[in-house]
Amino acid sequence: MKIICFFVLSLPLLAFAELKNPPVHYTVSVGDDLQSLDVSVCFDYALPSSLFANDGSGTFVSNIRLKTGTVLDFKIDRVKIPTTETDRCIFYDVLFQPRYRGEQRGGAETRLIDGRDILTSIGDWLLRPNPDPDYAQFDIKFIMPIGIYVSAPWVRVDETSFIGVNTAVDWEAIVAFSREPPGIVNIKGSNLEVSILGDFDRATAADMSHWIRQSAEGVSALMGFFPRSRVQVIISPSDRTNTTVPWAYITRGGGAGIHLFVKRDASLEQLLRDYSLPHEMSHFMFPHINSGDYWIIEGLPTYLQHLSMVRSGVITPQESWSRLYRGFFSGKQSGRGYTVAESMRRLARRGTYLHVYWGGAAYFFQRDVDIRVQSQGAVTLLDILSKYHDCCYEKHRSISGEKLLSDLDVLLEDDLFIRGKSVEIESDKFPDFKSTFESLGMQFLGGKPIFEDGIANEIAVQIMNPVGFGR
Ligand SMILES: [Zn+2]
Secondary structure (H helix, E strand, C coil), X not given: CCCCCCXXXXXXXXXXXXXXXXXXXXXXXXXXXXXXXXXXXXXXXXXXXXXXXXXXXXXXXXXXXXXXXCECCEXXXXXXXXXXXXXXXXXXXXXXXXXXXXXXXXXXXXXXECCCEEEEEHHHCCCECCCCHHHCEEEEEEECCCCCEEECCCEECCCCEEEEECCCCCCCCEEEEECCCCEEEEECCEEEEEEECCCCCCCCHHHHHHHHXXXXXXXXXXHCCCCCCEXXXXXXXXXXXXXXXXXXXXXXCCCEEEEEEEECCCCHHHHHHCCHHHHHHHHHHCCEECCCCHHHHCHHHHHHHHHHHHHCCCCCHHHHHHHHHHHHHHHHHCCCCCCHHHHHHCCCCCCHHHHHHHHHHHHHHHXXXXXXXXXXXXXXXXXXXXXXXXXXXXXXXXECHHHHHHHHHHHHCCCHHHHHHHHHHCCCCCCCHHHHHHHCCEEEECCEEEECXXXXXXXXXXXXXXXXXXX
């Protein structure tokens, strides 16, 4: 595949006020097979008492040792460092046994793509100290075989070096080694660094960039800016289904990451009409939520993806309303008499996720309408999210779903978010989206929106506004 790449020329240089002189230094020498690594980690000050990885890393990591030759024991997910140790460096070997069969259906994993490019989950191999203040940041230098490029979620210093925030070990992140150099998509000052792994039949690298740019522009049009200044985007091929993007997820470890599996013969047209990328990007409009409130975590992006796709011009307002209506309808149908909160506790069971995702989306739709109606269109849900971004968004910290909603209420100077949750999520079986549509003067016939007076109500027009996106 021919890559249109301005990687070397337009590399974003060190835009990290918060990152300087990290006290922890990694050097990672990558073998020609891309599956073996020699790693060293050196500390400017005291050695930590332990280094951690995930509980599967013992399969890959071996020969953890000090300069003296003393070998340290790796137990499940950690290595203890003797307090008597005076040397400041630790060395170890990594030999991946990447998956290559079947399709990925979870978070980050170590996987061989098309027999040549490698995805790694950093939890599988990067031994890290606890992220307390002494070890809050690190620098990492990769020594790569010729013609191989590295992608990571950290702030890039040059082609092979990064400075990273040492986020919690259980926050996933991906490092990928590939034959094609990454490309940069810049949106209003945010850099999305795109690595394409494996081969695609139809979409070119330029098509992929187009897709990412257009999706990011739609998401940027929601708050007036893209929610994160640097995003690692990884695209890998999928052969197993007929869905355009059969699987995608985000990572927050060390920075923002989006990993998409794309049907190998997908066309640009199909990519643009797929909701997955705007959905994943919208996840970054709010911080990591640690309370398992999937109705918030998934509901907000499920609502917002419809607004951003209209703003980026890939679907019409009419189609977006139809998609929302169909989604709410199927979400409600799949509730089986449970509230959204109850369905969330049964989320592993088949079907309940529809109820939870769309229940959350209907809740945020209702809040958006409430806020707009109350202010006669002067304030929107997006304004409140934007305010939240300015005052309270912390990229590397988790909050609870309850805290997010109460913060949104404080910014709104009302109690709509918390009150709405207790009614629509915890008491009723599903938010009453039909009444919300009625309040906008809308009905649906054959899944298509019909406006009462023949013309759309101003609030409805404002919600699905294709303007606000200058190009
Ligand atoms: Zn999602």
